[in-house]
Amino acid sequence: MKDLSLMTWKEIQAADKKKSIVFVVMAPIEEHGWCLPLATDLLEGVYWSKGAMQKLEQRLGAECFYLPPFPVAAASVNEFYGSIHFSMKDTCRIACGILESIQCMGFWHIVVIASHADPQHQIAIEKAVRKANARNGLSVFAPMGQIFMGVGVKPLAQLEAFEKEHGNDYHAGWIETSSLLDIDEQYVREGFRELPSSRITDRDMIFRKKQLEAMGEYGHIGSPDLATKELGKQLNDNCIDSICDAVEKFYHRSEYEKYGEYTLYKILPLHIGFLGKVRRRKVAK
Template sequence: MSYHVKRLTEMSWVEVEALDKERSFVLAPLSPIEEHGPHLPLGTDIFGAEDIAQLTAEVVHKKDSTLQAILAPSIPLGCSSITADFPGTISLRGETLYNLLVDFCSGLAESGFQYIAIVNHHLDPVHLKAILEAIETVENRFGVKIIETAGRIVYSGKVMREVTHGEKLGVPMKTEIHADMRETSYIKYRYPHLIKHNPEELPAVRIDVKEGLKNGHTTFREMGASQGYIGTPALASEGLGKIHLEEQAENTADMIIQLVGGHPLPEMSPGILNYLKHKIKL
């Protein structure tokens, strides 16, 4: 990742004012500090959001050099009550995240930015709903265009190389939920010095989260994830980590180009949107 992206924090107001806002877009990495098993760092999700944002800027530049990426400072916050009974998780209330994002994105809109991508690496339902409702509020207020990235990628029905890769190993990727093969692979690829203990020795943990919620459990730990992970971290590889990062960035870059160009974007499935709207409260 060698492309030098413009960072909002390093610019002056004069430089921001001078940007061609019709050809500029803001990348805003967002994800909470959260436990990721005994083997991964608490910053796994925000590291992912940051790396995807940086690589996205490079990919967009290669595909359309007339577009200018502006990297906003990372927001290491989010909603993660489902892991909040482990030390290290910092979980915001949904309404807090909503208000934070409305104010943050409003500030960007008031500075003249028309296109904003919230680069997210965390799919907790409350977290996702707070983002989507904040986006709707700011878009309606300012007439800008904002997207959340992870939900549109994961829940659009798009066939993902990382899923195909995992299934070739005999791993049902729908059961890879948290601090799993995918996330462990990403950290192995980008931050091997932050791997704790020996993931290869961790047994697979298979939990039906939907069933756990139906049974009244509110956290992964209550559902049986005593070490804070659900999936198969033992099968993680640097190769899968590379696929994960590059595929997320490629998809995010394509969405940004579509957003600026006024073209249709991948949509989250109606089932997910209906679930967030009617079943999840901030």
Template sequence: MMGRDYQDMCWPDIEAMDREKTIILIPVGATEQHGHHLPLGTDTLDAQCAAERILAQLEPEFKLLLFPMIPVGLSVEHMAYPGTVTFQPDTYYRMLKEICDCLVRHGFRKLVFLNGHGGNSATLNNVAYTVRSETGAGVFIIDISILLAQPDKPVEVRTDPGCDSHAGELESALVLVSRPEAVRMERAVPTRPEKFLGNQVFTLEGPVGMGWLANDLSAAGNCGNPTFATKEQGEKMMAYIVEKACTALHEIAAWDASVTPRA
């Protein structure tokens, strides 16, 4: 049986595929500060770990190719901290859009971004709408940060409500699964987003928000209490992410990508 790694394909392998029914899974991450205790590659590591587990869980006959990881994203909010690398918004949009354009030109009709960094989300949505409107192809987004916020997640969070965000409890728990040797928990600093606390409408999680910078959250660059994180939490959350992603991929595979004609 042919493998599922896009990089291992030769062009005749691509040509021989049923490209209209083959999903391309594109993991996207970031290279940015994650407080004193988590590695710069946190979002990339989590997305790559999830992608590998998704492939392991899908049925062998499921038509999917894993695209190479994109390890740099839109991280302008973290540039006050050394180590962060970011595209500018227009550059990031063009790069993602042109990848999609190439894949669609070669006959793929369903592209799925597996996003490990919340700062990428707005640009991914813009790309999805544009590619759909221009080509009729479907661009879908499985967003880890959104899954972490779902009320049915299988873990209890000990950090105060509204305070567990960037490099906090749950994100730290995930890295204890995806790259445990890179976690320096002895450096972890519990923080609270003091600038936002006490507000009813303008809060860190909305409904009214802002384009915050990481140093609006805390001097350490994280938000939450990472010392509460455990590997058990991380394993449960990773399994939850993989389960939701596999369900979504089956639904995407069954979805009619043709555009309904105007009346």
């Protein structure tokens, strides 16, 4: 795998575009409770991408390229302190610019790893993908929305059982804390096992005010105290395997559609965010 940004334009021009895959990570700088860094989603996206690239190069005989991650993303809860969010419209516009630039280099297989599960972000990215493909031909693919929805390689029975028992872990809970424990324990702050659980229903997650109430003073929704490195490895491996399955199908242009059509994209009220602005919280004087 190679960092596209460290290559010369002549080196990029010489690459076999039909046997190349370019990975683009887009996720926010965003608060993740008391125990995780603002770059959590970016760190996960980079880790999953590189893990997938290693396997795909072996499986497909393709050459994988990547760019530095782009800290650009939309989110439904903007005003929690510490976050840098963009509107859905701006996220879509920036993504279009990135993707069309890579398309103009001649690459046939461009994969967006939108490692931030918020529907507003996933919809903004999918809209950008659709626009880029409509203008320049099918060459861009964004599978993370569907992977977050449960489409992909079936997880290990132990992980599946744990997820059923401790569900609704939406933000900076045991899922993301476990993931970062596996990626690098130094990312996770001490004291995460003393943090209280925060609960919210699937239905209430669509309401911004209820999300903020659930986040309270801590900024997480779920149970960070249940996190373990072992769970993190299972979560990360499963995500990497699902990305590999999705990208391999897209590379061959066969049976990839289940990953490329985000289920929630069809819910029109979720597109209202394209008309909204980002709310930001100022530091109290």
